[in-house]
Structures are given as structure tokens and as C-alpha cells.
Amino acid sequence: MATVKLENIYKSFGETEVLFDINLDINDKEFVVFVGPSGCGKTTLLRIISGLEEVTSGKVIIDDQDVSNAPPVERGISMVFQSYALYPHLSVFENIAFPLRVAKVNEKELEERVFKAADILQLNDRLDFKPGQLSGGQRQRVAIGRSIVRNPKVFLFDEPLSNLDAALRGDMRVELAKLHQNLQTTMIYVTHDQIEAMTMADKIVVLRDGVIEQVGSPMELYHHPKTKFVAGFIGHPKMNFLKASNILVKGAQLTANITDSNSVNLSVEVANTKTGDKIEVGIRPEDVELTSDNKGLPMNIEVVEHIGATVILYGSVEGNSDFCAVLPSDTNVNPGDTVHLALDPSKCHAFNIQGQALYRQVD
Numbered sequence: 001m002a003t004v005k006l007e008n009i010y011k012s013f014g015e016t017e018v019l020f021d022i023n024l025d026i027n028d029k030e031f032v033v034f035v036g037p038s039g040c041g042k043t044t045l046l047r048i049i050s051g052l053e054e055v056t057s058g059k060v061i062i063d064d065q066d067v068s069n070a071p072p073v074e075r076g077i078s079m080v081f082q083s084y085a086l087y088p089h090l091s092v093f094e095n096i097a098f099p100l101r102v103a104k105v106n107e108k109e110l111e112e113r114v115f116k117a118a119d120i121l122q123l124n125d126r127l128d129f130k131p132g133q134l135s136g137g138q139r140q141r142v143a144i145g146r147s148i149v150r151n152p153k154v155f156l157f158d159e160p161l162s163n164l165d166a167a168l169r170g171d172m173r174v175e176l177a178k179l180h181q182n183l184q185t186t187m188i189y190v191t192h193d194q195i196e197a198m199t200m201a202d203k204i205v206v207l208r209d210g211v212i213e214q215v216g217s218p219m220e221l222y223h224h225p226k227t228k229f230v231a232g233f234i235g236h237p238k239m240n241f242l243k244a245s246n247i248l249v250k251g252a253q254l255t256a257n258i259t260d261s262n263s264v265n266l267s268v269e270v271a272n273t274k275t276g277d278k279i280e281v282g283i284r285p286e287d288v289e290l291t292s293d294n295k296g297l298p299m300n301i302e303v304v305e306h307i308g309a310t311v312i313l314y315g316s317v318e319g320n321s322d323f324c325a326v327l328p329s330d331t332n333v334n335p336g337d338t339v340h341l342a343l344d345p346s347k348c349h350a351f352n353i354q355g356q357a358l359y360r361q362v363d
Ligand SMILES: Nc1ncnc2c1ncn2[C@@H]1O[C@H](COP(=O)(O)OP(=O)(O)O)[C@@H](O)[C@H]1O
Pocket: 013, 016, 018, 036, 037, 038, 039, 040, 041, 042, 043, 044, 045
């Protein structure tokens, strides 16, 4: 079993402050994904957990033991990087066996552990190959194999799929999810790709500028983003944001005018909002529908993408610039057309000018 607890972690490199008051509980066997834009501190946080980097202040606790000052080897952790760093002159077998040779594990046990890892990763028939004879995905599996043989309590992955092409990344996502089910080990996975986060995580940690913005399951973050940043980061294509000025607040009801003739009534937590405030209404591209009676929000279509199951429309709506809609594939629209969209209030989100979500009361 392995739990990981991060308490009040701060990290600076000289004058540069990189992480601010990070607090997080990771449960045993959980698949946790740290996601956020490049430079937000994901790698630094992972290296702090592994012991490759020291905290400036705060604690790293693994299985109820404070390991903040313990060297990496004492933490029972194994890390897989974006660059696989395989030894080109060694066979796949020897690359996987490498950490066991360093640890002077006896030959019989070493073979057993390498064969077991090769089995899990379907590398059995590649054990005599050299890394140069493998595909990118196979090489990454060898790097993962080298982690598996060490039987770590916690696996750390730092963008391990970034060097692979899109199709292979999709396959490897599924393989890693299977690996997690198979090994039943705590895994912490870093990526800037929200699709990897959504598809693999039990729990997503969204980082922004060295601060945890929100923690939750993929669907919690998708349905209940606490900030505009999370709302825009999770989900593809991105959520649309519509500026609404002069909102009207009455009881728990908020009326937001999106255009002169289009308003939407939302039931939100109105404690921090008042009539006259500016807000932004968020609606996901997949949550809009065409109206049949030419009423609703007019959208000017610029680009139409047929991707098979759906059609993606890119364009703009009055008073607000870009807008995107995902509609059924049989929708008959062309660039230059104007369509009218229905905004279902139960699918709308609302954010104040600080980017904080105004919660809907009925959820
Ligand atoms: N060794 C270092 N010395 C100075 N600054 C660093 C060092 N490592 C990372 N940083 C800075 O810390 C910030 C976070 O980096 P990093 O954790 O690599 O982000 P991410 O992995 O999310 O892209 C960046 O601004 C980066 O320049």
C-alpha cells in the first residue's frame, strides 16, 4: 500500500518561486494526474515527490512517513521520463534488468522479475532486440518495464507519451490504464494534455502558476469547474465564454443578457453577485443545440469540420468573438451561414470577473 501526502509545499529556485502552498492527499492505488500548461510546476512537484529535488518548505509523506529529507532510493518510488534514456548497446532484457543488476539481485530472481514485466508489457518476443530495433511505443514500454521490475510503491510518470505520434499516444493511454489495473499501484502522472488527464485519471490535479487550481475526478472537473481557467482547460473543443454585462439578480435567479435580444436565466449562488455586475456565461460546444424557429443566439459560421460522428462549427456570435458548436453529423450547414443556437440554462456555467464560478443551486 502507498499513500502520498503533500503538506504546505513551497519551492523556489533562487529568487524564482515555483510552487506555493501545495496540499494534496493521494490514496492507495489511485491514478492521479497533474495537469497544467507548460511551466506551471508539474515536473518540479514530481521531482519533489521522488526526492530528486528538495522542498524549500513543507512535507512529503509517503505511507505516513515523513520522507521530505530522505534520498530517492529510500522512498520506494520509480520515475519514467519523457525521454526513455535506454542504453542503445544493451538488449531489451538487459535494459529492463538494469536496476536489478545495480541492486545485485541474484540471477534467478532477476530473470523472474524481467520476464514478468515483459509479460505485462507484451515485450516477451522483443527481449533480445536492441532499442534501435524497436518502435517508439515499444521503447517507452521498455522504460516502463525498467520501473516495474523495481516493484515500486509509487510510479511517477513525467509526460511519458509526449514523444509519440497521436495514434500511438492513444494506444499507450489504454495500455497505461490497463497497467494500472493490473499492478494496482499508486501512480502519479504528469501531462500538459487534458485528454490524457481526462481518460486516465481517478483524480485530476489542475496546476496553474505553481498553485493547485482544483482537484477532482474527471467528471467533477468537467461538470463543476470552480474557475474559468479549469473550465477552459478541461474539455475539447474548449468551453465558450460569453460576456454578459448588466446582469439582473432576483432571488436565486440571475438573468444575463448575452446580446440585445438574447438572455439566459441561470439559477446560481448569488451571494457574491449583484444586479449590474459583469459576468461571463460559459457553455460547452457540445451543450448547444440548433433551434428550428430561427430564434436563439445567432452564430456566424466560418469553418465547418466534419469529423464523422459529429460536425464542429467554428465562427462567432454577436458581441462576443469566437464561438464553437459541436452538432450531430447530419447538420446541414456551410461557411457563411448563420445558425441560431439554444442555450440550455442547466448546461450553462457562470463566472465573475475574477474568474470564480458562480455555483448553480440545483445540481
Ligand atoms: N532547476 C531550475 N532552476 C531554475 N528554475 C527552474 C528549475 N527547474 C524549473 N524551473 C522553473 O520552474 C518553473 C516550473 O517548471 P517545471 O516544473 O519544469 O514546469 P512544467 O513541468 O509544468 O512545465 C518554470 O518557470 C521553470 O523555468
